[in-house]
Amino acid sequence: MPKIKILPDVIANKIAAGEVVERPASVVKELLENSVDAGATRITVELEDGGKRLIRVSDNGDGMSRDDALLSLERHATSKISDVKDIERIVTLGFRGEALPSIVSVSRAVITTRTDSEISGTRLVIDGGVLKDVTDTGRDRGTDVEIRNIFYNLPARRKFLRTESTELRYIKSIIYDAAVASPSLSITLMSNGRTIFSYHGADNPQDMLLQIFGKTMAGHFLPLRVEADEAVVEGFIGTPETARTSNFYQSIIVNGRPVRSKSISRGVFDGYGPMLGHGSYPPFILYIETDPSRVDVNIHPSKREIRMHREYVIVQALKDAVSRTVQTLRAAPTVERPVIGDNFANRNEPGADQAQAQSYGAWRRDTYHGHNYTPQSVKDSDQTALSFPSAGPSTQNLNTDPVQKPYVEEGPSFYQLKDRYIITTIKEGALIIDQHVAHERILYEEVLDQLRGRTPSSQQLLFPVTLDFSAADFDVMEQMLPFLNRIGFSVREFGERSVIIDAIPSGPIRFDDGAILREFIDEMRTHGAITSGYLEKFAAAVACRAAVKAGKPLNQTEMQYLIDRMFATKEPFVCPHGRPTVIRLTLDELDRRFGR
Numbered sequence: 001m002p003k004i005k006i007l008p009d010v011i012a013n014k015i016a017a018g019e020v021v022e023r024p025a026s027v028v029k030e031l032l033e034n035s036v037d038a039g040a041t042r043i044t045v046e047l048e049d050g051g052k053r054l055i056r057v058s059d060n061g062d063g064m065s066r067d068d069a070l071l072s073l074e075r076h077a078t079s080k081i082s083d084v085k086d087i088e089r090i091v092t093l094g095f096r097g098e099a100l101p102s103i104v105s106v107s108r109a110v111i112t113t114r115t116d117s118e119i120s121g122t123r124l125v126i127d128g129g130v131l132k133d134v135t136d137t138g139r140d141r142g143t144d145v146e147i148r149n150i151f152y153n154l155p156a157r158r159k160f161l162r163t164e165s166t167e168l169r170y171i172k173s174i175i176y177d178a179a180v181a182s183p184s185l186s187i188t189l190m191s192n193g194r195t196i197f198s199y200h201g202a203d204n205p206q207d208m209l210l211q212i213f214g215k216t217m218a219g220h221f222l223p224l225r226v227e228a229d230e231a232v233v234e235g236f237i238g239t240p241e242t243a244r245t246s247n248f249y250q251s252i253i254v255n256g257r258p259v260r261s262k263s264i265s266r267g268v269f270d271g272y273g274p275m276l277g278h279g280s281y282p283p284f285i286l287y288i289e290t291d292p293s294r295v296d297v298n299i300h301p302s303k304r305e306i307r308m309h310r311e312y313v314i315v316q317a318l319k320d321a322v323s324r325t326v327q328t329l330r331a332a333p334t335v336e337r338p339v340i341g342d343n344f345a346n347r348n349e350p351g352a353d354q355a356q357a358q359s360y361g362a363w364r365r366d367t368y369h370g371h372n373y374t375p376q377s378v379k380d381s382d383q384t385a386l387s388f389p390s391a392g393p394s395t396q397n398l399n400t401d402p403v404q405k406p407y408v409e410e411g412p413s414f415y416q417l418k419d420r421y422i423i424t425t426i427k428e429g430a431l432i433i434d435q436h437v438a439h440e441r442i443l444y445e446e447v448l449d450q451l452r453g454r455t456p457s458s459q460q461l462l463f464p465v466t467l468d469f470s471a472a473d474f475d476v477m478e479q480m481l482p483f484l485n486r487i488g489f490s491v492r493e494f495g496e497r498s499v500i501i502d503a504i505p506s507g508p509i510r511f512d513d514g515a516i517l518r519e520f521i522d523e524m525r526t527h528g529a530i531t532s533g534y535l536e537k538f539a540a541a542v543a544c545r546a547a548v549k550a551g552k553p554l555n556q557t558e559m560q561y562l563i564d565r566m567f568a569t570k571e572p573f574v575c576p577h578g579r580p581t582v583i584r585l586t587l588d589e590l591d592r593r594f595g596r
């Protein structure tokens with residue numbers, strides 16, 4: 001008897017599922033891709049319990065005949081490639097014939113489907129990869145795939161699934177990617193019976209940007225087009241002030257496939273030059289169209305990364321194009337920004353081929369011309385950034401405990417070094433305080449106290465600020481809203497995806513016309529789905545973002561305020577992330593160093 005055995009299909013599929021199916025979002029991604037490949041124009045995704053109990057993807061695509069439906073469950077069964085040359089030129093999102101067999105091997109599935117040429121449709125019931133039932137069924141043309149209890153037969157993996165809200169977050173991100181990648185498609189996302197996102201296929205890019213990003217963000221995208229090395233790159237980049245603190249809003253679509261690429265993201269970032277600081281991520285959507293034979297899509301288990309022939313040439317051209325595009329902002333700082341809605345072939349790229357022979361798909365070719373959309377380009381309000389309270393009334397507003405300052409000597413003896421460190425003398429020598437970190441510590445404790453019941457104090461805004469959000473941002477905003485209102489903001493929902501801010505916490509927090517709320521959103525998206533510890537994460541996010549930054553000049557009062565308040569905190573010497581806030585330099589040490 002040989003020792004080596006060929007595994008039965010049921011086991012082989014389960015093993016393959018380990019690669020393809022990581023969590024409910026991977027199932028949603030694969031099923032969406034299949035629907036897109038089947039030419040669907042309308043797709044509905046229904047979820048229960050963040051996809052853990054149920055994922056149902058219904059489309060109005062071509063459907064499958066009974067024979068095809070049965071074959072689709074076999075490993076390496078695909079209608080998308082047929083010979084070895086096809087692997088070199090993949091034009092569909094799927095190509096391996098692995099997704100469905102993998103998914104159904106780790107769940108209980110029901111597939112119903114019908115093609116135009118068949119009178120009745122087919123219904124398949126599959127349990128853990130084993131076909132249980134095949135029947136006729138009536139239905140419209142198209143396919144529904146229903147996946148229940150993912151990993152029910154792999155308890156070790158099911159244990160690793162996260163909370164409903166976390167899984168939902170992953171799924172939403174897949175849905176937004178799909179909408180950006182196939183903008184003329186209509187997609188509805190429902191969770192536990194409620195529609196939570198609905199995207200009506202856009203017939204022009206402005207409409208797409210508005211639906212996905214909301215008015216404010218959509219109004220800050222600049223069109224860009226560049227041709228390089230037989231590739232055409234078209235899309236939008238955000239103005240520098242829209243840069244975020246995570247890459248959530250960076251979309252790269254290569255021949256219709258959403259992918260990640262560090263080198264492309266980096267190229268765009270570099271194009272902004274000194275307009276962007278370290279750690280900022282400009283939003284962008286870039287559609288790259290190139291001959292499929294120049295792209296290897298088969299290098300990543302979930303097809304999220306690709307390899308592009310001579311990518312560095314495209315990256316360099318993109319960087320130059322970004323740089324030219326953002327220069328147009330410099331040239332005309334107040335009026336007439338290039339706004340979305342212009343024909344991008346004619347903007348920014350004098351040498352671009354205006355015939356747009358290779359531009360991205362019919363949708364964009366047809367709809368870019370003749371639209372004259374002028375977005376609201378600058379925010380409505382004149383609210384300026386808050387400054388520090390001067391000594392006097394507003395400082396007393398702060399509703400704080402009596403301040404003790406054990407170390408600091410009397411007198412206005414603060415010195416600010418490089419707009420970053422505060423130096424002050426004490427009896428034994430000097431203290432060097434990191435202004436940002438110190439403020440972070442102060443805010444962290446304040447915010448936590450308020451979340452736990454201490455009444456915050458607020459200051460009314462002279463001009464309330466209205467902000468509108470992308471769907472993805474608004475989700476996070478909605479979760480944060482009650483907590484913001486507990487720490488001295490007064491924020492209420494207004495319209496579908498907007499809020500009005502009437503008041504903000506007293507004290508020297510950064511507000512920047514509300515931009516700070518977008519920073520909170522990025523921070524919470526990265527660090528805190530609602531689980532235990534939400535309050536701490538929220539407090540840390542607020543503290544980190546609202547604290548005065550390095551690089552801000554401070555006056556004597558402001559420095560005094562920070563130091564006084566810092567020493568009144570419970571743990572003055574470390575910031576919430578554990579970094580030191582203050583370094584003490586004693587006279588003894590100085591003497592020693594000078595060899596006295």
Ligand SMILES: Nc1ncnc2c1ncn2[C@@H]1O[C@H](COP(=O)(O)OP(=O)(O)OP(=O)(O)O)[C@@H](O)[C@H]1O
Nearest residue numbers: 034035038072078079094095096097098099100143
């Ligand atoms: N929603 C759908 N509508 C019509 N046909 C479908 C649908 N979903 C799957 N199919 C058919 O089933 C086949 C198998 O799907 P599956 O996702 O397993 O493989 P694939 O899409 O070909 O490749 P990949 O594994 O890369 O996704 C597809 O090639 C397609 O012919």
Ligand SMILES: [Mg+2]
Nearest residue numbers: 033034094099
């Ligand atoms: Mg597929």
